[in-house]
Amino acid sequence: MNRNAAAWLFLAPALLVLGVFFLLPVLAGLGLSLTDYDLYALADFRNLRFVGLANYWDLLHRPLFWAALGHTLYFVIVGVPLSMLASLGTALLLNASAARFKPFFRTALFAPVVTTVVAVAVIWRYxxxxxxGVVNFVLTHLGIPPIDWLGDPHWAMPMIMLFxxxxxxxxxxxxxxxxxQAIPTDLYEAARIDGASAWRQFRHITLPALTPILLMVGILTVSGYFQLFAEPYVITEGGPLQSTVSVLYLMYxxxxxxxxxxxxxxxxxLLFLVMFAATALMWRFGEGRENLA
Amino acid sequence: MKPRVHAWLVNGALVACTALVLFPLFWMLSVSFMQPGEANNLPPPMLPLHPTLANYRELFAHAGMGRYFANSLIISTSITLLSLACNTLAGYAFAKLRFAGREKTFGVLIGALVIPAQVAMLPLFLLLKYAGLINSYWAVILPAMASVFGIFLVRQYARGIPGELLEAARVDGAGELRIFIQVVLPLMKPILVTLAVFTFLVAWNDFMWPLIALTGQQHYTLPVGLASLSREHVQDSGLMMAGAVVTVIPVLALFLALQRYYLRGLLLGSVKG
Known part of the structure; x- marks a missing residue:
């Protein structure tokens, strides 16, 4: 058999699946967004009309769309840095030479990642x-008045961020x-001999070495957080007062x-556009910083 | 700072973080064994006074949890096996077979990673609806049968296979398919396990697409079924926690058993390039 043909035969199943069930729908989606496809069109295709950019125009004039975008941006802008800080903090602790039982701590801290969002969201709601709820019970004991996490529009989103x-x-x-772990230890060795404090070691050795990874991880996390859906669907159903309606929730x-x-x-x-702009901006910003360093 | 104090601080912080992180999971387990109503006491009891399986019995006898569990198992297993086949073939071809348009095709796939899956969901729903597949297992299985991430992962690994090995087999007159099955597959066992664990976990935990594509209760997966139950039984905490346990335990167990493979995949997948 011709080797070229063999290669394409090997690729065929995967490319077919990705083409038919992903790339084709993406293109069709662009077309769909230019029509007034609704319940009537679903019942009878002849009710379908081409409307140009009217859907986009209407959305940009609808307060609920801007509210949903605002909630999503709020979630991304506060949630991602918090999440990165937690990741970096625990990674530094696990990497400390004084830390014991590292494999155990690493596994335990990682466990929530493999759990099912819906299941743990149900726990969270409780x-x-x-x-x-236990959280308010603990707060009351600390002398803080209980918070109406699920009923107060100011607190619902922060609760989802914590989740x-x-x-x-x-x-x-x-x-x-x-x-x-990939940072050579002799760098720290040399810094210690020079009498550099722990903070200065972190600032001048650890942070610069981690910058490319932080940038990549940051971009991936941002695009993940833009896709907020299951959490508000299960925990708050978009409420209270639509304060947790995200862009995807609106789409659904x-x-x-x-x-x-x-x-x-x-x-x-529109979500795709916003995500693309945000991550591209991060790239540009990150590359500039890397060139400076 | 004294080294002893430093060690205490580091380990103390680790213990505190771990306790905080594991508490929700511990609490889920504890409440799932409580008597109906016990979980809604104040202060909340830490452990069940009289442990009972009542919540689990109720879930499987009346809430259809057994059905959801079977659906999840069927769907996740099918996705894992089918996508493993598609992704391995494609990943190997991209890594080791020379053909016109290889770099370009791969570039298109990697470029497609920036498009969020949700952009495809509405037309995909219509496509499957006109094909009569909505509300069947296939509606969830078909679109998941290949993934760019999986192809990428296999490609990264397969690049390490020495080319002389393949050339030698070719000189012996073996066909490409035979080389793939007899020479390549045995060498790729570790990455296949990694990809299988990854795929199964993602399929099991997936929510948004199954919620859209599985419109009838008889096809619900565990996350979809649990979300629907949780809207009906908002106040029945014990029942909900038992449902969460049934949903989470299989994936947690799978992860703990094959952790090494899973974490390798995570690290390999994050090194783009």
């Missing part, structure tokens, strides 16, 4: 229950830990609850 940090920080912790509601598939597709592409 932990943060206003009446009989996301708890669920996800272990992933980046493992990657950062590998990065820390529009598309699969109200069957406004055209509008929902436009929401999806």
């Amino acid at each position: 932990l943060f229950n206003t009446q009989f 996301a940090v708890w669920k996800n920080f272990g992933y980046n912790m493992i990657i950062l830990l590998a990065g820390l 509601d529009q598309g699969f609850k109200w069957w406004n598939m055209g509008t929902a597709s436009a929401v999806a592409f």
Whole structure:
């Protein structure tokens, strides 16, 4: 058999699946977002009309879209740094020469990553229950008045951020830990002989060495956090007062609850656009810093 | 700082973080064994006074949990086996077979990684609906049968296979498929285990697409079934925690058993390039 043909035969199953069930739908989605595909079109294809950019135009004039985008940005801008700090902090602890039982701690801290979002979100809803949740019980004991986590629009999103940090920080912790272990120890040795403090060692050896990894991990985490959906779906159902409606939640509601598939597709592409812009900006910013260092 | 004090601080911080991280999981387990209503006491009891399996019995007898469990198992296992086949073939071809358009095709796949999966979901739903596949196992299995991440992972690993080995087999007159099965596959066992664990966990935990594609209760996977139950039984904490335990324990156990393979995949997958 011709080797070229063999290679394409090897590729065929995977490329077929990715082409038919991913690339094709993505292109179709772009088309769909330019139509008024709704319940009537779902029933009878002849009701479908081409509307140009009307879906996008309408969305940009709808307060709920901006609210959803705002909630998602809030979640990303506060949640990602918190999550990265938790990852870096625990990775540094695990990498400390004084740390004992490292494999045990590493596994335990990583455990939430492999759990099912829906299942642990159900736990979270119970932990943060206003009446009989453990969190408020502990707060009351510390002399802090109980917080209406699930009913107060100011507190629902922070609660979801805490959830996301708890669920996800272990992933980046493992990657950062590998990065820390790759830093040659004689660098620290030399710094210690020069009398550099722990903070200065961190600032001038650890941080510069980790910068490329931090950048990559940061970008991946940002794109992951933009896709917020299951958490508000299970914990708050988008409430209270729609304060936890994310962009994807809006897409799901529009598309699969109200069957406004055209509008929902436009929401999806706007999210893609925002994500692309945010991660591209991080790249540019990160590369500039790396060149300076 | 004195080294002893330093050691105490580091290990104390580790213990505190770990306790905080594991508490929700411990609490889930504890409450799942409590009597109905016991979990809604104040102060919340740390351990069940009279441990009972009542919540589990209720879940499997009346809430359809057995069905959801079977659905999850069928779907996740099928996805793992089928995608393993597709991704391994493709990953190996990208790494070791020379053909026109190789770099370009691979570049397109890697480029596609920036597109979030949700962008494809609406047309995918319509496509599968017109094909009559919505609300069947296939609606979830088909789109997951190949993944760029999986292909990438296999490619990274397969690049390490010495080319002389393949050339020698070719000189002996072996066909490409035979080389793949008899020479390449045995060498790739470790990465296949890694990819299998990864794929199974992702398939088992997946929520948004199954929620969209599985519209009837008889096909619900565990996460979809649990989310739907949790909307009906908001106040029944014991029952919900038992549901969480049933959903989480299989993946936690799988991870603990094959941790080494899983973490390697995580690190390999994060080194783009």
